[in-house]
Amino acid sequence: MISVEEARARILEVLRPTPAEVVALAEAWNRVTAAPVVARLTQPPVDVSAMDGYALRAADGAAGAVLAVIGAAPAGHPFDGVVGPGQAVRLFTGSAVPAGADAILLQEDAARDGDSVRVNESVTLGRHIRRAGQDFAAGDAVIPAGRRITARDAGLAAAANHPWLPVHRRPRVAILATGDEIAMPGEPIPPGGIVSSNSHALASLVRAAGGAPMILPNARDDAAAIAAVADAVAGMDLLVTTGGASVGDHDLVIAALQSRGLTLNFWQIAMRPGKPLLFGQLGTTPVLGLPGNPVSALVCAILFLLPALMRLSGLPAAALPTTAAVLGSAVRANDRRADYLRASIACDAAGRLVATPFPVQDSAMLRRLANADALVLRPPHAPALEEGAEVSVIRLDSLGL
Ligand SMILES: Nc1nc2c(c(=O)[nH]1)N[C@H]1C(S)=C(S)[C@@H](COP(=O)(O)OP(=O)(O)OC[C@H]3O[C@@H](n4cnc5c(N)ncnc54)[C@H](O)[C@@H]3O)O[C@H]1N2
Numbered sequence: 001m002i003s004v005e006e007a008r009a010r011i012l013e014v015l016r017p018t019p020a021e022v023v024a025l026a027e028a029w030n031r032v033t034a035a036p037v038v039a040r041l042t043q044p045p046v047d048v049s050a051m052d053g054y055a056l057r058a059a060d061g062a063a064g065a066v067l068a069v070i071g072a073a074p075a076g077h078p079f080d081g082v083v084g085p086g087q088a089v090r091l092f093t094g095s096a097v098p099a100g101a102d103a104i105l106l107q108e109d110a111a112r113d114g115d116s117v118r119v120n121e122s123v124t125l126g127r128h129i130r131r132a133g134q135d136f137a138a139g140d141a142v143i144p145a146g147r148r149i150t151a152r153d154a155g156l157a158a159a160a161n162h163p164w165l166p167v168h169r170r171p172r173v174a175i176l177a178t179g180d181e182i183a184m185p186g187e188p189i190p191p192g193g194i195v196s197s198n199s200h201a202l203a204s205l206v207r208a209a210g211g212a213p214m215i216l217p218n219a220r221d222d223a224a225a226i227a228a229v230a231d232a233v234a235g236m237d238l239l240v241t242t243g244g245a246s247v248g249d250h251d252l253v254i255a256a257l258q259s260r261g262l263t264l265n266f267w268q269i270a271m272r273p274g275k276p277l278l279f280g281q282l283g284t285t286p287v288l289g290l291p292g293n294p295v296s297a298l299v300c301a302i303l304f305l306l307p308a309l310m311r312l313s314g315l316p317a318a319a320l321p322t323t324a325a326v327l328g329s330a331v332r333a334n335d336r337r338a339d340y341l342r343a344s345i346a347c348d349a350a351g352r353l354v355a356t357p358f359p360v361q362d363s364a365m366l367r368r369l370a371n372a373d374a375l376v377l378r379p380p381h382a383p384a385l386e387e388g389a390e391v392s393v394i395r396l397d398s399l400g401l
Pocket residue numbers: 177178179181182194195196197198199242243244245246247248251273274275276290291292293294296363364
């Protein structure tokens with residue numbers, strides 16, 4: 001059994017970002033840039049006023065001075081003359097500062113009288129002038145490659161005059177649930193069977209991470225049925241299977257896919273829940289085989305599928321961030337499998353995060369997982385800890401999953 005860290009590294013080593021496609025800026029939110037966004041213009045393009053008021057020479061702007069108003073320059077209508085000594089030009093927020101002027105007299109600090117204006121408050125050289133290029137200059141890389149476009153980035157790309165952006169194609173992820181006992185929600189359930197929750201949970205997770213999920217029809221515990229998916233997944237960026245990964249007589253995923261050329265990179269990791277995780281390559285399609293137990297499948301998806309999707313999407317791939325918390329109840333010493341305990345989170349009077357693991361940690365208890373706020377990390381062979389001891393947690397609430 002390999003460690004969680006080695007398993008993640010082996011997965012990320014194999015995966016490559018999807019190729020680029022060009023999308024309209026309106027569609028670019030949450031996509032990942034495939035090239036730096038380079039400004040196609042300078043912002044602001046010229047020196048502009050940050051306030052409504054008058055442009056003048058700072059030397060003329062002492063309190064009590066009276067200046068001749070020689071014109072006006074509304075935003076978008078630059079004044080094409082020069083502001084000379086003793087002169088001022090009316091302007092507004094966003095107006096280009098006319099040649100000759102080097103200060104702004106605020107409207108509130110001025111008294112207008114026909115063609116002249118009186119300075120009531122002395123001006124300061126350069127104050128209230130936004131310099132050309134103060135935000136960015138043409139040729140600046142304003143957004144790097146490999147960044148998920150936020151609403152702020154979309155605004156920045158627009159300001160830099162980009163109607164389209166090159167982004168990585170959404171990773172296409174095929175999802176296959178296996179098992180004679182499972183039925184899709186709403187379908188007839190075989191005797192003693194259960195409804196497949198994994199396909200929908202995983203599809204939602206893939207979508208949340210910016211991927212395009214494709215739920216395949218469930219495969220029975222039958223080698224030929226599982227092998228048949230090899231044809232369906234050509235052209236997918238990843239095949240995710242659930243179930244049939246353990247050691248039972250009906251756990252056929254590895255053997256069935258090996259009959260279609262699967263090369264196994266690893267099988268079984270030192271982790272709970274999720275020991276029977278497998279990873280390999282089926283033709284050009286990487287295969288991540290998750291355990292069937294719903295909690296195991298989802299915890300493994302959080303630990304391995306999310307970073308895999310980051311890599312495929314063109315993002316820097318990394319383990320999920322952890323947060324420090326204190327235990328709300330004691331935990332036992334751990335064995336050789338890293339444990340990820342489902343826990344609730346609260347804040348104590350001192351403002352510390354308190355993580356309280358649920359007393360029962362069965363990997364079939366999906367409701368518990370859905371209600372968990374965090375996973376408490378218990379490294380292999382970690383000692384027993386008392387209530388109040390420090391632990392690392394992965395916040396599930398902030399992942400939006
Ligand atoms: N003798 C051993 N038995 C088991 C071992 C072991 O090492 N030795 N490992 C256990 C661990 S740990 C896990 S996890 C499970 C995983 O087994 P599989 O990946 O082969 O999963 P299945 O046996 O097919 O199913 C397990 C469980 O999950 C339910 N299931 C399956 N698919 C779905 C689905 N799409 N949606 C919801 N639930 C699903 C299935 O009905 C079973 O109850 O093996 C242990 N056994």
